[in-house]
Amino acid sequence: MEGTESHTYHIGIETGGTSCKVGIMRDFGTENIVHSQVVNTRRPLDTIQEIIDFINSFSYIYNSVGIASFGPIGLDKSQDDYGYVTTTPKVEWQNFNLLGLILSGIKNKSDSFKVAFDTDVNIVAQFESDYGGHKDANGNLIYITVGTGIGIGVVLNGQMMHGLVHPEGGHQKVPIHKDEVDYPGVCVFHGNCLEGLCTNVSIARRKELADVEDNKTISDDDKVWDFVGYYLGVACSNLIFTMSAQKIVIGGGVMNREILYDKIRQHCFESLNGYIKHPRLASVEALRSFIVKPSLENNLGIIAAAMIGAKQQ
Ligand SMILES: [Zn+2]
Structure with missing residues (x-):
């Protein structure tokens, strides 16, 4: 049965210039991605909606999301552009509230839902340092x-x-x-x-x-x-x-x-x-x-995002 209390579920999202990827990790571990999907990067609203629809297509209660985004992005929580994609050459993505849209779209969040949001490369660096090889x-x-x-x-x-x-x-x-x-x-x-x-x-x-x-x-x-x-x-x-x-x-x-x-x-x-x-x-x-080389050949971005998200305080 999906969503039983014996498991935790964590979302990993990697956004990229050509494609994005979303994965669902059951419990904690590099081998634990149970569902994943590649989404072609197009206009931001359409792209993110497809990611959200995928996440909401399961009945799990989610414990966390990790988002590994292409940059530049706003990371200062005291600034209005926190969570935004800011000055990217991709015009449609400029000044786009990526984090806000994702968080408002995920339906089944646990009471202690945790969030990690950072650059794709910072997230992978943290993963490799803490949990990778x-x-x-x-x-x-x-x-x-x-x-x-x-x-x-x-x-x-x-x-x-x-x-x-x-x-x-x-x-x-x-x-x-x-x-x-x-x-x-x-x-x-x-x-x-x-x-x-x-x-x-x-x-x-x-x-x-x-x-x-x-x-x-x-x-x-x-x-x-x-x-x-x-x-x-x-x-x-x-x-x-x-x-x-x-x-x-x-x-x-x-x-x-x-x-x-x-x-x-x-x-x-x-x-x-x-x-x-x-x-x-x-x-x-x-x-x-x-x-x-990186310690994982496949799904590096979403595994890193899901694991860093899961370990947020
Ligand atoms: Zn340059």
Whole structure:
């Protein structure tokens, strides 16, 4: 029978530029997603309604929701835009009350219903640090996703990093590779910032491919992977220098290109250039356990969101 008191039910929602995902977790655990659905991202009201309809199609009493959203989003509870998607390039989603609409839409909430709302990358960083396969980061973990955009989530001293807003490390500047000084990049704000240089769109643009799906046809020995590996490797060294991270987890669609991991480690090592004396940074080989893959291949976003939501105070 659904909704018996012997179980708890937790909702995980991940919003993305092309698709969103919603999952229902029964009790607590990475293997516990019992229902999930992918929803194509279109106008926000339609998209969120489909997610809410899915949630309300079950008769469970829900104990929590975790929302891992693309950004930028409002995270300051003292501000009017808390819970909103704010200045995204996706015009229809600008100044949209994402959290408010979801909370008002969920019908069966328990009396002690809990909420987690943060960037998709901060939520995954917290999950990897607390419950994933990377607890050895001692609560100092950075998660980078490289796909249609680049997001960087930061957990320091066990807490997701918030400040003025939240980290937007995907838009950091990196030195331009000497063999592509004329490439302008694709970021609409900055041209050749990290995101402008390394997303699937940027990779396709360099190769004059019409669709990012065609990136699969690029061979492993193509120079473009050296460029992407170089920029991401330098970015990792920047993050180690500035955040003193103890582990960097990198995921996202672009990272399905396995050879990138070793290129990133190599360039990170060269960029560090021996400055920080620590056994975990002592060689490219040592970096194999420092710059790593996510601990889950499937449903990472919704599992992370559901588990972080469930553990809110
Ligand atoms: Zn940018």
